[in-house]
Amino acid sequence: MTSRAPLRSLSSDELADFRTAKQAEYADLQARGLKLDLTRGKPSPAQLDLSDALLRLPTTTRDRSGADVRNYGGLEGLAELREIFAELLDVEVAQVVCGGNSSLTLMHQVITSMVLHGGPGSQRPWKDEPVVKFVCPVPGYDRHFALLADLGIEMVTVPMRADGPDPDAVAALVAEDPAVKGMWLVPTYANPTGSVCSPEVARRLVSMPTAAPDFRIMWDNAYALHHLTDEEARSADVLTLAAGAGNPDRPVLFASTSKITYAGAGVSVLAASAANKAWYLQHLGKASIGPDKVNQLRHAEFFGDAEGVRALMRRHREIIAPKFAAVDTALEQGLGGLDVAEWSHPAGGYFVNLDVLDGTATRVVELAAQAGIALTPAGSAFPHGHDPRDRNIRLAPTFPQLPEVETAMAGVATCVALAAAEKLAADAG
Structure with a gap:
């Protein structure tokens, strides 16, 4: 666990310094000219390749x-x-x-x-x-x-x-x-x-x-x-x-x-x-x-047979499990201890659920977009796209390559921290 003081515990001067540091990180992120898409839970090309034998089947018409x-x-x-x-x-x-x-x-x-x-x-x-x-x-x-x-x-x-x-x-x-x-x-x-x-x-x-x-x-x-x-x-x-x-x-x-x-x-x-x-x-x-x-x-x-399906899914796991681990590592390194976000640690499926500081999810998605990281719109996991707390973001790490996931998630962590600092400063002011 990363050792940091929760943002809410910082003095106004300390919070201002934190915000300034995150603004500088964010400017560096924007300068990288990224173009990464984590909007939908799609299989990666490497996963699709696992089934290319389908293109030579069936061997019979009956x-x-x-x-x-x-x-x-x-x-x-x-x-x-x-x-x-x-x-x-x-x-x-x-x-x-x-x-x-x-x-x-x-x-x-x-x-x-x-x-x-x-x-x-x-x-x-x-x-x-x-x-x-x-x-x-x-x-x-x-x-x-x-x-x-x-x-x-x-x-x-x-x-x-x-x-x-x-x-x-x-x-x-x-x-x-x-x-x-x-x-x-x-x-x-x-x-x-x-x-x-x-x-x-x-x-x-x-x-x-x-x-x-x-x-x-x-x-x-x-x-x-x-x-x-x-x-x-x-x-x-x-x-x-x-x-x-x-x-x-x-x-x-x-x-x-x-x-x-x-x-x-x-x-x-x-x-x-x-x-x-x-x-x-x-x-x-x-x-x-x-x-x-x-x-x-x-x-x-x-x-x-059914075991053939299970064996294929184990090969899928080899491709995508490291991407989920990369999400967790990046969020922990960027947000651990700040007490401004919680995220799931799924044992399966295609998504990581990220809950940020109330009232900041829309801002996080906006900041990420401006830095070239496309996320699913805030509120998408709620009927009519309305999250009453504006805190939920769905992360979909399967499609990009592993280095892209690492880059994108580090960027998302920066956006979450910056949005939280902005919100806490505004609330205090």
């Missing part, structure tokens, strides 16, 4: 059953690929549907179909409800929130804790208000906090009474296999827990290979109860005669 993958049909996806992901996600093969390259598309299809038609347990389509609301743990995933906003669904927030969303806060929202129709959850290595939903919290979420009979948990397990350490978190078996609680239709599970193989040319997965799966395929069948089975077959050949 799946295991003998069906020609170049033709129509097979709405639920190839059996051999469904088997792989059933094992990886701890679900039954019969519960799995494999789709195209984007799990976000599957989420949009599920919610849109609920809006247009209602689903198992619905009294009416959601479009006929006076109001529809979703519970959103925060900080959370901006694309989840954007999807809801696009459909006119209201968002109510609950705190995201280390063991998942605050179940008491969720229970209070869902128990009395039938307008609360669902919630988002990234259960394993959550975006951006890195939180892992415990089995105890998952059990409460699937068993708690809800005023809406068709309440859905959108269980987006995007990072279930994206470990950064040897201690690999295991996702709660939410479908089994829900069935045991008498609410089998409550969760709908999603995943994809977007950060396993090719982000733009992978496969996606939905897993759900028998009723939810049949309902989903019924509506999907009006929009599709089958997925890209050629791509599904090449993935099944490339992986071989």
Whole structure:
């Protein structure tokens, strides 16, 4: 731990000296003419290279059953690929549907179909409800929130804790208000906090009474296999827990290979109860005669089995774990002891969650941009981009090369310290 006095403990003269020193550091940072982008959690080229054998696959045009993958049909996806992901996600093969390259598309299809038609347990389509609301743990995933906003669904927030969303806060929202129709959850290595939903919290979420009979948990397990350490978190078996609680239709599970193989040319997965799966395929069948089975077959050949996926993810870890370590080192060296920032130490996933001094996140992002370091806009991890405390910043270190991460994070630390000094000086003045 770096030994420094907290900024709040400094005298006005000491704070002025600190601010002057940081302004000089910042001027040096600007003079470097950097052009670094940490706005989105994308795989790096080195990670994408790990899957280039896909470009030479598949070696056949027929799946295991003998069906020609170049033709129509097979709405639920190839059996051999469904088997792989059933094992990886701890679900039954019969519960799995494999789709195209984007799990976000599957989420949009599920919610849109609920809006247009209602689903198992619905009294009416959601479009006929006076109001529809979703519970959103925060900080959370901006694309989840954007999807809801696009459909006119209201968002109510609950705190995201280390063991998942605050179940008491969720229970209070869902128990009395039938307008609360669902919630988002990234259960394993959550975006951006890195939180892992415990089995105890998952059990409460699937068993708690809800005023809406068709309440859905959108269980987006995007990072279930994206470990950064040897201690690999295991996702709660939410479908089994829900069935045991008498609410089998409550969760709908999603995943994809977007950060396993090719982000733009992978496969996606939905897993759900028998009723939810049949309902989903019924509506999907009006929009599709089958997925890209050629791509599904090449993935099944490339992986071989579930252990093939795990082995590939260990190679990903070798590339990105040093970048996460570099983030931690740079923030500790630049901010340790100042008591103006806290950041996560994720054991998996794609992000580091940075909380800065209240009221300074927007300023930090602005300072970084002016120094050539692009960060995700402040507030992005909150509905409508509004962080009421203006303190949260999501850091995405996977795409740049390691030296670029080291440079960018040292620069971010300078910006955080300078913004904090400005704020404390203004508050004191």
